[in-house]
Amino acid sequence: MEISKQTLSRLYEQMLLIRSFETASEREYKAALIGGYCHLSSGQEAATVGSTYALEADDRLITGYRCHGFALARGVPPEAVMAELFGRAGGCAHGRGGSMHLLDVGRGYFGGWGIVAGQLPIATGLALALVRQQRRQCVLCELGDGAVNMGAWHESLNLASVWQLPVVFLVMNNEYGMGTSVERASAVTDLHQRAAAYGMRSERIDGNDLPAVIEATSDLTAAARDDRTPSVLELVTYRFRGHSVADPGLSYRTTEEIAEHAKHDPLQRVRATLVAAGVSEDELNALAAEAEQRVLAAVEWARADAAPEVSELAKGMYAPGSAAQFAGMLAGAPFGERELVFAGGLGQ
Ligand SMILES: Cc1ncc(C[n+]2csc(CCOP(=O)(O)OP(=O)(O)O)c2C)c(N)n1
Ligand SMILES: [Mg+2]
Incomplete structure (x- = not known):
C-alpha cells in the first residue's frame, strides 16, 4: 500500500511518542508514582498506530488493558494519559481508571478493560447500537492472544456473525498471555482461523509491518461500515517488555528470543523506510527528541495535577x-x- 512520506512521518512520530511514553511509564511506576498494574506495549507500535489510523473520527475503538498506545494513537493528549496513570483528577478517566482503564468517549475511545475478553461483549453491543441508530460507523475491538480462549470470544463472534454487526476483532498476537505461549494455550495457533467457526472473514498479517497493518485494517473496517461484515484481524507482533512492569519477562522466554525480535523492531523498520524516502537522520533524531520532550512534559503535568x-x-x-x-x-x-x-x- 502506498502511504505518503508525510503520513508515514506523522505515524512514526506517534510510534516514537508511544515508545517514549512506555519508557517513562516504567520509570514512574518503579518510582511508585503509578499504582496498580501497568502493562507496556513497546514493540507493538506498528500494530497499534496502523490499526487506529484506519479508523474514521466517529468509529468506536475499544481495547484490553495494554492500552496506553491506543489512547495516544487515538489522539488522547499524553498529559491526560499520564495523569490517569498517576490517578490524578486531570486524567482521561478523571483518575478513577488508572493504566488499564483509560477512556475518552469524546474521541471514540471506549476504554481500556482489565478483565480478559471483557471488552468483547461490550464491542458487540456497541456495534449493535450503531446498527440500531442506523449509523455507518464500525467498532474496532482489540484483544490479546490469551482472550481467544475465553467464552466471551465465542459468544461475541457468534452474535456478531448472526446479526451481521459492524465490528472488527483485532487480535494482538504477541506470542504470550502473561507467561504462557500461544503454543501452550491454543490448539489452533493460527488464531484467525477460529473465525471460520462463525462463518466470519479473517486475516493474519505481520503486525510489525505498518503499511500492511493500515491496508488490512482499512479493508476490514470498510467492509464493516459499508456491508456490515464482521471480521477477525490477527496481527502477529511481540512485546519487548514483560507482561507488566512487575514481570521482568525472562522466566518463560530467553534473552536470545527477545534479541531476535528486537532485530525487527517496528520503529526501525519505519525509520529505514523514511531514510530510503530521503528523510535525513538528523530530522529523524529530532523527531525522537521531540517525542521524549513531550513525554517529559506530560510527566511534569501529571505530577503537578491534583488528586481527585x-x-x-x-x-x-x-x-x-x-x-x-x-x-x-x-x-x-x-x-x-x-x-x-x-x-x-x-x-x-
Ligand atoms: C478473566 C481474567 N482472567 C485472568 C486475568 C489475569 N490476566 C491478566 S492479563 C492475562 C493474560 C492475557 O494475555 P493476552 O490476552 O495475550 O494479552 P497481552 O497481555 O499479551 O496483551 C491474564 C491471564 C484477567 N485479567 N481476567
Ligand atoms: Mg498476548
Whole structure:
C-alpha cells in the first residue's frame, strides 16, 4: 500500500511518542508514582498506530488493558494519559481508571478493560447500537492472544456473525498471555482461523509491518461500515517488555528470543523506510527528541495535577437509580465507604 512520506512521518512520530511514553511509564511506576498494574506495549507500535489510523473520527475503538498506545494513537493528549496513570483528577478517566482503564468517549475511545475478553461483549453491543441508530460507523475491538480462549470470544463472534454487526476483532498476537505461549494455550495457533467457526472473514498479517497493518485494517473496517461484515484481524507482533512492569519477562522466554525480535523492531523498520524516502537522520533524531520532550512534559503535568476529591469518587460510576440498591449494602461497609466514597451520594 502506498502511504505518503508525510503520513508515514506523522505515524512514526506517534510510534516514537508511544515508545517514549512506555519508557517513562516504567520509570514512574518503579518510582511508585503509578499504582496498580501497568502493562507496556513497546514493540507493538506498528500494530497499534496502523490499526487506529484506519479508523474514521466517529468509529468506536475499544481495547484490553495494554492500552496506553491506543489512547495516544487515538489522539488522547499524553498529559491526560499520564495523569490517569498517576490517578490524578486531570486524567482521561478523571483518575478513577488508572493504566488499564483509560477512556475518552469524546474521541471514540471506549476504554481500556482489565478483565480478559471483557471488552468483547461490550464491542458487540456497541456495534449493535450503531446498527440500531442506523449509523455507518464500525467498532474496532482489540484483544490479546490469551482472550481467544475465553467464552466471551465465542459468544461475541457468534452474535456478531448472526446479526451481521459492524465490528472488527483485532487480535494482538504477541506470542504470550502473561507467561504462557500461544503454543501452550491454543490448539489452533493460527488464531484467525477460529473465525471460520462463525462463518466470519479473517486475516493474519505481520503486525510489525505498518503499511500492511493500515491496508488490512482499512479493508476490514470498510467492509464493516459499508456491508456490515464482521471480521477477525490477527496481527502477529511481540512485546519487548514483560507482561507488566512487575514481570521482568525472562522466566518463560530467553534473552536470545527477545534479541531476535528486537532485530525487527517496528520503529526501525519505519525509520529505514523514511531514510530510503530521503528523510535525513538528523530530522529523524529530532523527531525522537521531540517525542521524549513531550513525554517529559506530560510527566511534569501529571505530577503537578491534583488528586481527585475522595467525595467525588463515586461520581459517574453508576447508573441513575443505583442509589437505592446500594443503600442496603453500604450500611455494613467495613472501611467506611459510605462516609468516604459515597459521602456525596452516587453523584448522579
Ligand atoms: C478473566 C481474567 N482472567 C485472568 C486475568 C489475569 N490476566 C491478566 S492479563 C492475562 C493474560 C492475557 O494475555 P493476552 O490476552 O495475550 O494479552 P497481552 O497481555 O499479551 O496483551 C491474564 C491471564 C484477567 N485479567 N481476567
Ligand atoms: Mg498476548
